[in-house]
Structure formats: structure tokens, C-alpha cells
Amino acid sequence: MHRTVVTITTLTMYHHIKQLMYSVHVGTPDPRFGNMLLEQFGGANGELAAAMQYSVQGLNCDDPERKDLLMDIGTEELSHLEVVGTLARMHLKPLKSDRDAAHADPLIAIAGGGGVALHNSMGNAWTADYLKITGELDVDLRSNIAAEARAKIVYERLIGFTDDPGTIDTLQFLMSREITHMKAFTAALESMGKPAFSIGYIPPTPKLVNQYFNDSTGVGDRGEPDARGPWNDGSEWEMVTAPALQELTSYKAGTRSPTEDSGGSNGHSSDGKPLRAIREKPQAVETAKLARKKTKK
Ligand code: MN
Numbered sequence: 697m698h699r700t701v702v703t704i705t706t707l708t709m710y711h712h713i714k715q716l717m718y719s720v721h722v723g724t725p726d727p728r729f730g731n732m733l734l735e736q737f738g739g740a741n742g743e744l745a746a747a748m749q750y751s752v753q754g755l756n757c758d759d760p761e762r763k764d765l766l767m768d769i770g771t772e773e774l775s776h777l778e779v780v781g782t783l784a785r786m787h788l789k790p791l792k793s794d795r796d797a798a799h800a801d802p803l804i805a806i807a808g809g810g811g812v813a814l815h816n817s818m819g820n821a822w823t824a825d826y827l828k829i830t831g832e833l834d835v836d837l838r839s840n841i842a843a844e845a846r847a848k849i850v851y852e853r854l855i856g857f858t859d860d861p862g863t864i865d866t867l868q869f870l871m872s873r874e875i876t877h878m879k880a881f882t883a884a885l886e887s888m889g890k891p892a893f894s895i896g897y898i899p900p901t902p903k904l905v906n907q908y909f910n911d912s913t914g915v916g917d918r919g920e921p922d923a924r925g926p927w928n929d930g931s932e933w934e935m936v937t938a939p940a941l942q943e944l945t946s947y948k949a950g951t952r953s954p955t956e957d958s959g960g961s962n963g964h965s966s967d968g969k970p971l972r973a974i975r976e977k978p979q980a981v982e983t984a985k986l987a988r989k990k991t992k993k
């Protein structure tokens with residue numbers, strides 16, 4: 697018996713196994729629902745966008761452990777693409793011959809013959825503009841956590857628009873996996889041990905970074921308040937009331953430039969005096985009309 701020993705020196709990057717990651721069963725095809733499913737095929741929060749975002753981030757990643765994570769999840773998203781594409785195609789198949797069904801997605805009916813292409817539900821072509829890739833691992837992981845949250849909510853809405861048990865079963869699987877990924881990306885970010893607001897290497901300007909600009913003032917027609925909460929209230933926050941209106945009355949009141957003690961190089965007026973950010977108690981809000989009168993004097 698002759699035996700051949702094959703030594704593989706170069707591994708292929710991807711390998712396709714002719715089996716779906718999760719089974720897909722459709723009772724009665726629903727062409728209009730098939731059109732909706734395209735959001736998760738060629739849409740902004742869809743599976744191709746996820747697969748490409750994580751895989752290309754992984755390509756850029758110099759941290760071997762987290763690169764492995766990005767490649768694992770990026771590859772799983774390709775498997776999701778295959779599942780959701782199969783599901784969409786099953787729902788869209790009647791478009792091939794049924795004139796009424798064709799109205800659900802004329803592009804698929806006429807150009808695609810009932811088959812899916814990389815478009816969203818409105819027929820817009822998939823674009824790399826959907827991807828968030830910064831080359832900064834912790835920043836990318838934050839984008840990924842948000843992307844998973846968006847994918848989850850889109851699946852949830854899709855589940856809400858179908859009664860087909862097989863379809864719901866598949867979508868429930870895909871939706872659950874997005875939360876799995878969200879958990880993994882969150883754990884990966886936390887395990888980097890970076891303080892929550894430490895992004896990049898240049899620290900933000902002290903004081904300025906803790907100023908909250910109350911740039912939308914007054915009470916709205918429906919009672920929308922000037923809200924206070926942990927996002928602008930508390931020991932580290934300094935509330936700056938209507939900085940734009942205050943600037944109309946005094947050039948010193950500008951808050952767009954760093955203070956003189958923060959070492960900013962551009963915080964000077966034309967006469968060489970340093971501009972001061974508002975440090976004192978917030979002043980009362982003035983109307984633009986009143987402010988104009990004052991400056992005329
Ligand atoms: Mn997915």
C-alpha cells in the first residue's frame with residue numbers, strides 16, 4: 697500500500713465546510729420579511745460589516761491574545777452571514793416568479809432573480825464606510841461592543857415582525873450570539889486594565905475636561921428640563937451656563953480656549969492677554985437680544 701505524506705507549509709486563511717452554523721427552516725416564505733432580513737446581510741449593522749470590521753481590526757492588532765479574539769469572532773460573523781443569507785433567500789425565493797411577491801423587493805426580483813446580494817433592505821449597496829477601524833485596540837473594542845448592541849436590537853426587531861417558528865428559532869440563535877460577543881469584547885477591554893477615560897497617550901486639558909457646557913437652555917414645550925444628573929452634577933463636574941451667550945458679553949467668558957495655567961498655546965486674545973475659561977459661579981442665562989444691547993454700549 698502506497699502512502700503519501702503531505703506536509704503543509706502554508707495554511708489557507710479560511711476554509712469553508714458545507715454545513716450551516718445553525719439550521720434554517722422556513723414554514724411559509726414571507727417575501728416582505730425576507731427584504732427586512734437584508735439589513736442583517738448587507739446592512740450597516742449586519743453580519744458582513746461585523747465580519748469585516750473584526751477581521752480587519754485583527755489584522756491590525758499587535759496584541760496576540762486579543763488578535764485571536766478578533767479573528768475568532770470575525771470568522772463566526774462570516775458564518776452568521778451564511779445563515780442569515782440562507783434564511784433571507786428562503787423568504788425571497790417567491791420573488792423569482794411571483795409578480796405580487798416581486799413588489800416586496802423589485803431589485804431582488806429583477807436584478808437578483810430572488811437571490812440575495814450585498815444590499816440593505818432599501819437596496820443600498822454595502823459599503824466599507826460601515827466599518828469602524830481605528831488601529832487603537834481599546835477604541836476598536838468599544839466600537840465592537842456598540843456594534844454588537846446594534847446587531848442585537850436589529851435581530852430583536854426582526855423577531856418581532858415574524859410569526860414563523862423556524863425563522864424565530866434561527867434569529868434567536870443569531871441574536872444570542874451577539875450578546876456572547878458583546879460580553880467577550882467587554883471582558884477583553886476591561887482586561888486591558890486601562891482607566892475608562894484614558895484614550896490614546898495625550899492627556900486631556902485639566903479643568904476643561906470636567907466642564908459641562910449647558911448649551912441647550914430653558915424649558916421645552918413638553919416640559920423638557922435643564923436636566924442635572926451624574927453626567928453634569930457631582931464633585932468633579934463644573935456646570936458652565938450658556939457659554940455661547942456669555943461670550944457675547946465678554947471676550948473673557950469664552951470657554952473654548954484652555955486656561956493660562958493649563959499650558960495651552962492658543963489660549964490668547966489678539967492683544968496677547970490669556971483667555972479665561974469660566975471658573976466662577978455660573979451666571980444667569982441672558983437672552984441673545986439682551987446680550988446684543990449690552991455689547992452695543
Ligand atoms: Mn453576528
Ligand code: MN
Pocket residue numbers: 746773844847873874877
Ligand atoms: Mn457578533
